[in-house]
Amino acid sequence: MSRLKTTHDVFSAIGEPKRRLLIEQLVIKEMTVNELVDIFDWSQPTVSKHLGVLKKVKIVSERKEGRFRYYRIQPDELRPIQEWMHQFEKYWGSTMDQLDNYLNQIQVKGIDSEH
């Protein structure tokens, strides 16, 4: 009766803490499953399964090399999150806003100095 979503989207994929940790590692450089197992001290199936979720939503891609599989981040897939966050930036005076303000100041100065 209750209709629940089956496919993970990017937002729910990063809802899982372990997956965020995996992402934080893979954004540094591509790594194999066992390297991640060693770093986090999780079971190999746990790592593989979470990578599977991230792969399904395209946050990571896979490169096979012999019996190893190197996983890496695909940052573009995370842009929807960044774009969604935009709506809040005006409230908290983000770095972007600060730069934006700075930019406006510069422009005003520029216009002034033309007179």
Place this chain on the structure above:
Amino acid sequence: MSRLKTTHDVFSAIGEPKRRLLIEQLVIKEMTVNELVDIFDWSQPTVSKHLGVLKKVKIVSERKEGRFRYYRIQPDELRPIQEWMHQFEKYWGSTMDQLDNYLNQIQVKGIDSEH
């Protein structure tokens, strides 16, 4: 045997599509439960429950006025997400990066003009 997290954090809270929609409305202006019910055409308990989750993680706050309850966004609570996203910005050339580059240019110019 399996230890799963019980408390929602901000990241998992925005993993739910309906909750993101609620947030998108409430960021515009504070609203009551029934206003949200009318906008989305969801059941009242559905709206109240999702607001409950958002309230628990402090993404929204509640203001009681008679029998109404006005909900509003607390943008600061979403900053951890924005900050977490920072690690990817260098890859996709965000607006912030563009402004940052611009800022660097300006600074260089400024230093130059001092000589």
Place this chain on the structure above:
DNA sequence: TTGACATATTCCGATATAGGAATATGATAG
């Protein structure tokens, strides 16, 4: 070719979650 290695997959049990329906709570109007 066979054994060891790297990784994926399957099966299972415990818990979490979303939504519906019904009901409870609390406040106001009349």
Place this chain on the structure above:
DNA sequence: CTATCATATTCCTATATCGGAATATGTCAA
């Protein structure tokens, strides 16, 4: 004070999710 309105809460069911354990798959090395 009582009926109604606004909202929360409880109970239930279906499904999703995570992790462990065991096993399957595929590849290399000796």
